[in-house]
Amino acid sequence: MNNEVITVLKNHRSIRSFEKKKIEKEILDEILKVGIRAANGGNLQGYSLVVLDDLDKLEALGIYNIPLVIIALADAYRTKRWFNAFGENKASVNTTHGFFINNWDALICLHNISIAAESLGIGTYYNGDITSMDIGKVINNPEYTFPSGMLCLGYPKNEGRFLDRLPLEAVVHYNSYRIPTDEEIKGWYNEKENLFQTRNTKEKLEELRTKGIFNIAQAYSKNKFKKEELEKTSKNIKRNIKESGYDV
């Protein structure tokens, strides 16, 4: 089964190295236009997109060598202003419900943009740090906005790497969640384990062993999921939620 959409989706890979060349205005406009065709809660588009191509601003956010970044905000501010001016000003927009719906809206829109960009030969990757970043001073986003997602875009310097995925049965459940055995889980992560053991150099594997890391589960759990590091990030996310005024 194949068509152009499926081909683009099947070939997805994140690109993190970009040419200096700017994305042409007509192309940017087109991918933004198709981005906002995405499904969204109540068709109120509870998001805003902040396109950043000002190098000083990008640098202020600690972003280098990326020609363009799109920050998707879960935005209840614009809807609130609309209600205040022309509707019921007591309407609750900054609720927990609003927060989650607007996050869906923002991320679905951003992913539409990502797919459209890829289909036109533009490389993209997400920066997951955005939810914890202190962006207010750089983009002046008002209350009732929260940074849900950030997409980095540009013309690719390389093809990127086509990464593995877990087998379908690891991630899909039919009708109810089936609790797997340890052996099943081991099997599902086998490909990752093999890649870890074969793609790392002997020296690297030796170095990791001296740190008590013998397999990829240990590599992830001991490095990427360090409590102290994640607690700091989580604290900053909570600060952003609090400052956004969303009642979560």
Ligand SMILES: Cc1cc2nc3c(=O)[nH]c(=O)nc-3n(C[C@H](O)[C@H](O)[C@H](O)COP(=O)(O)O)c2cc1C
């Ligand atoms: C929520 C989310 C956060 C991500 N954060 C980062 C990030 O901070 N830095 C980065 O280089 N890639 C980031 N990525 C890209 C993932 O690392 C990438 O999608 C994953 O490793 C699979 O690789 P692929 O996209 O090339 O198939 C993120 C992706 C998502 C969906």
